[in-house]
Amino acid sequence: MVGIVSYGGYVPLFRLNRADIGKAWGGPARGGEKAVANFDEDSVTMAVAAAMDCINGIDRETIDGLYFASTTSPYREKQCAAIVAGALDLRRQIFSGDFSASLRAGTIALKAAVDAVQSGSAKKVLVTASDCRLGVPRSEFEQDFSDGAAALIIGDSDVAVTIEGSYSHTDEFMDLWRSQEDIFVKSWEDRFILMHGYGDNLREAVSGIIKKYNMTPKDFAKAVYYAPDARRHREMVRTLGFSPEQVQDPMFDRLGHTGAAFSLMMLVAALEEAKAGDKILFVSYGDGADAFILQATEQIERSRDRKGVKGHLQSKRMLPNYEKYVSNRELMVGKEAQRRPAMVSYPPVLWRDRHWVLSLHASKCRQCGRLFFPPQRVCLYCQAKDDFEEVRLSDRKGKLFNFCKDNLALSGDPPTILTQVHLDGDVRVYCQMTDRDPDEVEVGMPQEMTFRRMHEAGGYPNYFWKSRPVR
Amino acid sequence: MRADAIKDKVAIIGMGCTKFGENWDSSASDMIVDATYEAIEDAGVGLQDFEAAWVGTLWSGGTGIALAAPLKIGPIPITRVENACATGMETLRNACFGIACGLYDLVLAVAFEKLKDTGFAGLPDAGAHPVYGIGATAPGRWALAATRYFHNYNISPEDGKRALAKIAVKNHHNGSLSPKAHFQREITLEQALDAPIIAWPLGLFDCCPTTDGAAAAVICRADMAKSFRDDYVLVKGFGLAMGPGWGKENFDYDYSYLPETKQAGALAYEQVGIKEPRKEISLACLHDCFTIAELMEYEAMNFSPIGKAVEDVDAGTFTLEGELPVNTDGGLKSYGHPIGATGLRMCYELYKQLQGNAQLPARQLKNPKMGLALAQGGHPGMLMPIVTILGARD
Numbered sequence: 001m002v003g004i005v006s007y008g009g010y011v012p013l014f015r016l017n018r019a020d021i022g023k024a025w026g027g028p029a030r031g032g033e034k035a036v037a038n039f040d041e042d043s044v045t046m047a048v049a050a051a052m053d054c055i056n057g058i059d060r061e062t063i064d065g066l067y068f069a070s071t072t073s074p075y076r077e078k079q080c081a082a083i084v085a086g087a088l089d090l091r092r093q094i095f096s097g098d099f100s101a102s103l104r105a106g107t108i109a110l111k112a113a114v115d116a117v118q119s120g121s122a123k124k125v126l127v128t129a130s131d132c133r134l135g136v137p138r139s140e141f142e143q144d145f146s147d148g149a150a151a152l153i154i155g156d157s158d159v160a161v162t163i164e165g166s167y168s169h170t171d172e173f174m175d176l177w178r179s180q181e182d183i184f185v186k187s188w189e190d191r192f193i194l195m196h197g198y199g200d201n202l203r204e205a206v207s208g209i210i211k212k213y214n215m216t217p218k219d220f221a222k223a224v225y226y227a228p229d230a231r232r233h234r235e236m237v238r239t240l241g242f243s244p245e246q247v248q249d250p251m252f253d254r255l256g257h258t259g260a261a262f263s264l265m266m267l268v269a270a271l272e273e274a275k276a277g278d279k280i281l282f283v284s285y286g287d288g289a290d291a292f293i294l295q296a297t298e299q300i301e302r303s304r305d306r307k308g309v310k311g312h313l314q315s316k317r318m319l320p321n322y323e324k325y326v327s328n329r330e331l332m333v334g335k336e337a338q339r340r341p342a343m344v345s346y347p348p349v350l351w352r353d354r355h356w357v358l359s360l361h362a363s364k365c366r367q368c369g370r371l372f373f374p375p376q377r378v379c380l381y382c383q384a385k386d387d388f389e390e391v392r393l394s395d396r397k398g399k400l401f402n403f404c405k406d407n408l409a410l411s412g413d414p415p416t417i418l419t420q421v422h423l424d425g426d427v428r429v430y431c432q433m434t435d436r437d438p439d440e441v442e443v444g445m446p447q448e449m450t451f452r453r454m455h456e457a458g459g460y461p462n463y464f465w466k467s468r469p470v471r
Numbered sequence: 472m473r474a475d476a477i478k479d480k481v482a483i484i485g486m487g488c489t490k491f492g493e494n495w496d497s498s499a500s501d502m503i504v505d506a507t508y509e510a511i512e513d514a515g516v517g518l519q520d521f522e523a524a525w526v527g528t529l530w531s532g533g534t535g536i537a538l539a540a541p542l543k544i545g546p547i548p549i550t551r552v553e554n555a556c557a558t559g560m561e562t563l564r565n566a567c568f569g570i571a572c573g574l575y576d577l578v579l580a581v582a583f584e585k586l587k588d589t590g591f592a593g594l595p596d597a598g599a600h601p602v603y604g605i606g607a608t609a610p611g612r613w614a615l616a617a618t619r620y621f622h623n624y625n626i627s628p629e630d631g632k633r634a635l636a637k638i639a640v641k642n643h644h645n646g647s648l649s650p651k652a653h654f655q656r657e658i659t660l661e662q663a664l665d666a667p668i669i670a671w672p673l674g675l676f677d678c679c680p681t682t683d684g685a686a687a688a689v690i691c692r693a694d695m696a697k698s699f700r701d702d703y704v705l706v707k708g709f710g711l712a713m714g715p716g717w718g719k720e721n722f723d724y725d726y727s728y729l730p731e732t733k734q735a736g737a738l739a740y741e742q743v744g745i746k747e748p749r750k751e752i753s754l755a756c757l758h759d760c761f762t763i764a765e766l767m768e769y770e771a772m773n774f775s776p777i778g779k780a781v782e783d784v785d786a787g788t789f790t791l792e793g794e795l796p797v798n799t800d801g802g803l804k805s806y807g808h809p810i811g812a813t814g815l816r817m818c819y820e821l822y823k824q825l826q827g828n829a830q831l832p833a834r835q836l837k838n839p840k841m842g843l844a845l846a847q848g849g850h851p852g853m854l855m856p857i858v859t860i861l862g863a864r865d
């Protein structure tokens with residue numbers, strides 16, 4: 001039986017109080033807060049974070065494919081799934097693909113993964129969905145849109161949630177769009193798009209799948225369905241014939257609308273609470289709709305150690321004000337634009353060093369057993385030459401050995417915390433620390449590694465690993 | 472190593488140094504001309520007398536042409552050398568080898584750097600990896616040492632910063648007595664402690680400035696020196712020590728000490744026969760690119776016992792009036808740090824002090840016999856230190 005083998009989620013550490021947006025623009029604010037990616041995060045880094053959460057404890061060699069779904073790929077041309085696969089340290093012989101352009105991209109990727117496993121072309125496919133959309137300043141979208149990611153491993157053995165059925169339809173409809181040049185999401189009048197876009201499509205998908213599989217709303221323990229905002233989510237409950245207790249909380253008050261990742265993040269939140277035997281109706285929307293019937297198995301208990309959506313939501317820091325949000329999401333240029341560009345990048349170097357830049361490998365000397373990062377041909381400790389194996393450090397935890405707080409270094413979030421982290425296995429990693437309060441940094445604090453965007457030299461994002469306080 | 476190969480074989484008979492500072496109206500070539508002409512006039516030689524020359528710079532020029540072109544000398548053998556912040560001292564060291572091996576009688580060593588044309592406070596990122604080490608600056612790398620030095624010796628950040636501030640106050644005081652220094656004003660302890668943070672725990676006054684400057688030395692065989700002047704200065708020894716430079720990544724390196732620098736000192740002491748540097752050295756120019764560097768160098772040079780440098784700072788050991796004056800001209804902190812020129816500028820101060828010719832009598836030490844200079848490239852975990860010991864003639 002094909003289904004979900006493992007799930008994971010990611011919500012960035014920082015939250016913006018929506019009242020701060022209202023205050024900045026002198027207008028009304030929707031309640032609650034929204035998750036905001038840090039200055040060094042984008043849809044690729046968040047996909048890696050969710051996938052790291054999902055793949056925990058699963059042999060990477062068993063993964064046959066990787067999908068990346070997002071409407072905010074940092075590239076128009078170039079595959080992000082390949083970057084995510086590198087950061088995850090997956091083997092080379094996988095197939096990979098980016099799913100883009102639609103709010104439904106996450107479930108389209110999910111459907112493709114299910115079909116691949118069902119057809120027998122893959123045993124396990126890792127699906128990531130991640131988004132980082134911008135609502136134009138002063139708009140309701142600015143208050144609604146937030147950042148986050150989800151990941152699912154679809155497979156045919158040790159399945160935690162079986163996929164019992166699916167239904168899809170496609171609808172050409174102009175509700176939300178970004179042309180090649182647009183940074184901010186555009187939309188047509190809300191009364192039209194809510195009635196004939198979201199409303200018509202969602203109802204059609206729910207009635208379609210229920211009819212296809214001869215079920216009734218009462219058969220489901222949980223209904224997980226997309227909505228553009230909290231009010232429309234509430235209104236849809238009645239229309240669909242579910243009782244409020246059956247409905248998965250869409251988390252608008254503490255997460256926000258995470259674009260193509262949103263439906264899958266709601267699903268992950270639902271799975272975190274699901275019990276064996278629970279049937280779940282799962283519906284996403286965007287240029288049509290996808291619906292799935294899922295059922296939790298006894299294996300669901302295996303994934304309980306995931307940080308997931310719930311765990312990441314609990315681990316948070318508030319942005320001090322709207323200006324910090326503006327700076328993190330680069331809605332305005334900051335002081336760094338006044339200085340001459342200092343960074344350089346060379347694709348041949350990044351390619352040569354991909355094993356440690358992307359996959360965070362250290363060398364482990366076969367003679368003395370010591371680890372060294374970055375990997376070295378000649379062992380620093382015993383001088384053995386070309387006698388080492390590579391070991392992955394990205395999933396090790398450690399402690400802060402040393403740090404400084406540098407205001408001179410070019411950064412979107414000064415001061416730069418330059419660190420040496422001692423990871424499990426006695427290996428030192430020299431890197432920056434992110435997601436931190438500079439006043440709380442001290443020698444000995446627990447650290448873990450996180451994949452981040454360092455800078456844009458060369459005209460492309462340069463990714464590498466940083467440390468962060470354990471979340 | 473043949474420990475007696477250098478000692479008393481080479482003499483410095485003339486030196487020059489430009490005003491250090493933001494020399495907006497001087498090019499690198501202008502500064503080379505100014506420093507060289509001061510040195511040859513001091514030595515009483517002509518440009519055409521040199522049989523060979525060495526020139527040092529990190530970024531401000533390439534090849535021996537950088538020296539020959541502005542001075543209009545040659546064709547003679549000219550070698551460009553580079554060893555990061557120790558470049559100026561490496562220039563002198565290699566020139567001395569040319570004399571000591573017997574190939575030449577009279578050579579010129581010039582070192583220079585033009586930093587202020589870059590339009591950037593701090594140093595450019597040259598040849599950096601696209602992502603590894605990004606965000607590491609010179610103050611940041613030395614701040615790492617301060618963090619661990621304080622941590623290892625159980626010094627609170629407040630006490631540690633106070634000790635560093637005392638070094639800054641001392642070097643600013645000495646700089647106020649140096650007409651060619653970049654900064655010539657005193658600062659208070661409070662100013663140093665309250666200054667903006669550059670790379671915590673280092674504040675503004677813990678950091679040397681970016682500076683333009685050049686220095687030059689005329690050197691000859693020691694047995695010829697008397698024919699040029701009576702108060703020549705003798706080269707006693709050099710120590711250069713480099714390691715693999717992976718200390719930042721070495722799990723066992725704890726940042727509380729400077730192993731390469733200690734070794735560079737030990738090599739120089741062996742050549743000169745110095746057993747108790749704190750007693751035998753009259754004055755020292757240490758590499759205070761950051762105050763924490765000077766603090767740790769007291770220990771690396773064996774002036775202070777390991778972990779006790781703060782006590783010596785508190786006791787005033789290294790002030791002009793102290794037991795072993797350090798950075799009598801203001802050091803990098805006040806004199807400034809034109810990367811390539813610094814090592815030779817240090818030797819300029821030793822040379823003048825050993826001759827009794829310090830520019831202002833207020834900082835002339837009484838009868839110094841032996842001077843040590845440490846120019847140190849890199850940062851803790853990856854150091855390129857050179858120690859030069861000069862002595863007054865008997």
